[in-house]
Amino acid sequence: MKVNIKTKIIIFASAIGILPAVIITLMIYSQKNDVFDNLNNEIGKFSKENITQISKDVYNLCETAYTLIQQQLTASLLVSENVLKNSGGIRLSNERISWTAVNQFTKNESQILLPKMLAGSKWLGQINQLSTPVAVVDEVKKMVGGTCTIFQRMNDRGDMLRVATNVEKLDKTRAIGTFIPAVNPDGQANPVISTIMRGETFYGRAYVVNAWYQTAYKPLFDTAGEIIGIIYVGIKQESVESLRNGIMDIVVGKSGYVYVLGGKGNHRGHYILSKNGERDGEDIWEAKDSDGNFFIQSIINKSVQLKQGEVAMEQYPWKNIGEAEPRMKIAALTYFEPWDWVIGASTYEDDYSHSRTVIDEVLSGLTTYAIIISFIMLTIAVILSIALGNKIGKPIQEISNAARQVAEGDLSQKLNIVLDDEIGFLARSFNRMVENLQKLMEEVNAKNEASKEAAQAAEAAKEAAEKQHEYLSESVENILAQMDKFADGDLTVNLPVSRKDEIGRLSDGFNRSIENIRKMMKQMQIAVQTTSSASTELNLLSQELAKAADMQTDQTHDVSVAIEQMTQTIVENAKNATRSADVAKENGLLARRGGEVVEETVQKMSEIAGIVKASVKSVEKLGQSGTQIGEIVSVIDEIADQTNLLALNAAIEAARAGDQGKGFAVVADEVRKLAERTTRATKEIADKISKIQSETLEVVDAMKKGEFEVNNGISLAGNAGEALGKIVKSANDFIDMVSHIAAANEEQSTTSEQISRSIDQIKQISNESQQSVYNVSKNSNRLNELTGELSKALDKFVIDQNRQIAAKNSETVTF
Known part of the structure; x- marks a missing residue:
């Protein structure tokens, strides 16, 4: 299907207008799912990284x-030792007292007596x-806070009984x-x-009565160096209010929180810290x-295997009270x-x-905006392209149709x-060209008629020349035929001499030879006439001579008829030669007119060369427009580079912002990718513009070659004019030649008439010879003498030829 230039302009302009928007829209649309999937992965990764x-x-x-607690414990332990020292030190009296000792773990009671x-x-x-105040322990609490206890050794195993404490x-x-x-x-x-029992100080976590404490235990010695008890200071793990509140105030995600469970021992699976402290101490091991x-057992068993700094992930479905469906929960676990x-x-x-959801809405909105902008750009591009197509395509269409x-x-x-x-x-230029074509066609039509007449005349001349050629060929064949007949003894042959060349000289020599023979034959006839009076005695011979004379008369008649036909042919050839001369003159005039037409053709081709030069300039302007478009594409490419640089800077700033800038970093990365794609697209457009420019240069070169070919055409037309001049000269030479041929034909006509008269004379002589034959018998002696003279004359010729003459004197020779 052919597409006109208007449609091409509309399509091309529309494509230029909509292509960037469509590409961006398609890129956004095609990348949306990938971006969303990447975002899902990144959000999932971010959520895991976050928790x-x-x-x-x-x-x-x-x-x-x-x-901090360890430092505080160390300080508290020093204070407690100092208070104890200031109180006079610790020692046992000799007086014993009964105690109801309770195992802090099993709660079993026993009665013991201790100093x-x-x-x-x-x-x-x-x-x-x-x-009721208690010495030492209450003083320590007042000074440093926390708890303080003095233990007394119960037995050799080392069971330690709390005898003074501020632990509640x-x-x-x-x-x-209670005892440990x-x-x-x-x-x-x-x-x-x-x-x-090893005499060392214990720092660490310990279960004190009914709770876990961060503690410091130091042995107490008597004067003999024996361990008699322990001085203890401790801080309840849950009593660090800032730590507890800090942990409970942490919000994970949108509604998540941080909890703490017991890992080992009796408190395994118990809430140490729960959401808002509502379930602290609750045993959820079987949850x-x-x-x-x-899942709690899985969480604890997995966690207690972790080393310092390690984190494990756990996912489980969880349904809160009042919720219809369970939701998947994710937890990051560490073990302290x-x-x-x-x-x-x-x-x-x-x-x-x-x-x-927010990012999906942003991407969807961006896609929608891109589609709307693409539609607006398409509408504007179509309107502008239609206007441009009408402005450019309509006139070009009119020019094309015309x-x-x-x-x-x-x-x-x-x-x-x-x-x-x-x-x-x-x-x-088209209108001027049409006007010039109209004038040229009028002249061509007029000259075409003349050319047709000249062609007809030339055709007639050609036919005449062909007839002349045939005539010459026939003349040569006749010469050969006459010579063959002469070789056979036919003495009635005669060749016309039309030119003074070798053939003319040959024909003249042949004719003179025939003439000499004829003279000899006349002498023989005279001799025969002289001896006719004596031929009575040679009756038989006379009869034979009479028959020969009859035959000669017939042959002479035939030759006369042939000579008359040949004379008519020569006369007709003379007329044809005259007409050929006239036609040749007309051809010369037509050739001169053709030269004038060629000169006018050269002038018109010069005008065409001017039009081609103007077209070359127009195409060069088109190449300059392509260069300007290339500059615009370069500006777009620079803008894309700047956009890429800005996106890179934005990504760097987002990286500096940390977690808060991750979402913006993703958007900045996408902007950078779009800038890179825009750069690639502008490079492709630049390559196409470069290709258009190169093709434009090729068109300019082609049109310049066309201009060169037109100049060559002008030169060739000039050469054609020179050739026509030579043709005119050749035509004039041909006219002269044909005139000579006509004159020669006239001379041949005159000669043939002379031959015809000579044949008539021969015919008359033949009749006389026939009469003389009857007189041969009158005087045989005289015949004998004349026969001797005839024999002398015939000795100049070949004997066999004379016999052939005698044998074939009844044949008719025709020209």
Whole structure:
């Protein structure tokens, strides 16, 4: 299907207008799913990294608190030692007192008798009321805070009984009478007692009465160096208010939180810190998720295997009270071994879906805006392209239609295009070309008629020349035939001499030879006539001579008829030669007229060369326009580079902003990718513009070659004019030649008439010879004498030829 230039302009202009927007739209649309998937992956990764970081941060908070508590414990232990020293030191009296000792783990009671423990000279007593002051321990609490306890060794195993303390029980009384067994219920040696019994200070986590404390235990010695008790200072793990509040205030995701579970021992699976502290101390070891799995056991078993700084992930479905469906929860787990804490930073996975929804809406909105902008750009591009197509394509279409009509022979076409650009110039040039073609066609038609007449005349001359050629060929054949007949003894042959060349000289010599023979024959006839009176005696011979004379008469008649026909042919040839001369003159005139037509053709081709030069300039302007478009594409490329640089800077700033800038970093990266794609697209456009420019240069070169070919055409037309001049000269020479041929034919006609008269004379002589034959018999003697003379004359010829003459004298020779 052919597409006109208007449609091409509309399509091309529309494509230029819409292509960038369509490309951007398609890129956004095609990349949307990838971006969304990447965002999902990044959000999922970010959520895991976020809760992992929160879990690590809580671990670090615990570690920091642990360090601070250890420092505080060290200071508290020094203060307690100093208070104890200032009180007079610790010692045992000789007086014993009964104690109801309660195992702090098993709660088993036993009755024992122990010496009173004195601080200086003052018994510490068995005070369990918080309102009653107790020496040393209450003074330490006032000075440094925390808890302080003095233990007394119960037995050789090292069981230690609390005899003075400010540690509170659940009933708000002092926790005296409880003891730390040397062996835990699980059969393992109690680490506190083991350390003390080695004479060392124990720092660490310990279960004190009914809670876990960060503690410091230091052995107390008597004067003999024996361990008699322990001085203890401690801080309840949950009592660090800033740590507790800091952990409970952490929000993971949208609705998540941080919890702490016990990892080992009796408090395994118990809430140490729960959401808002609502479930602290609750045992959830047997808790199941919505699928029936013991997820708490899985969390704790997995966590206690972790090393310092390691984080494990756990996913499980969880359904809160009042919710219809369970939601998937994700937790980042760490294990703080000094406190046996399983730290879990958990949240629902859909807490991060809001970001996905927002980004999806942004991408959808961006796609919608791109489509709307593409539609607007398409509408504007189509409107502008239609206007441009009408402005450029319509005049070109008119020129194309008019040119097609002219090509089909309609020279009445005229363009009414009034423009000041190349199209207007082309239209005006087209009108001038049509006018010139009209004039040229009028002249060509007129000259065509003359050419037809000249062609007819030339055809007639050609036919005449062919006839002349045939005539010459026949003349040569006749010469050969006459010579053959002469060789056979036919003495009636005669060749016309029309030219003074070798053939003419040959024919003249042949004719003179025949003439001599004829003269000899006449002498013979005279001799025969002289002897006719004596031929009576030779009756038989006379009869034969009579028959020969009859035959000669017939042959002479035949020759006369042939000579007359030949004379008519020669006369007709003379007339044809005259007409050929006239036709040749007319051909010369037509050739001169053809030379004039060639000169006019050269002039018109010069005008065409001017039009071609103007077209070359127009195409060169088109190449300059392509260069300007290339400059515009370069500007777009520079803008894309700047956009890429800005996107890179934005990505750097987003990276500096940390987690808060990750979403913007993704957008900046996409902008950078779009800038890179724009750069590639502009490079492709630049390559196409470069190709158009190169093709334009090729068109310019082709049109310059066309201009060169037109100049060659002008040169060839000039050569054709020179050739026609030579043809005119040759035609004049041909006229002269034909005139000579006509004159020669006239001479041949005159000669043939002379031959005809000679044949008539021969015919008359033959008749006389026939009469003379009858007189031969009158005088045989005279015949004998004349026969002798005839024999002498015939000795000049070949005997066999004379016999052939005698044998073939009845044949007729025709020309």
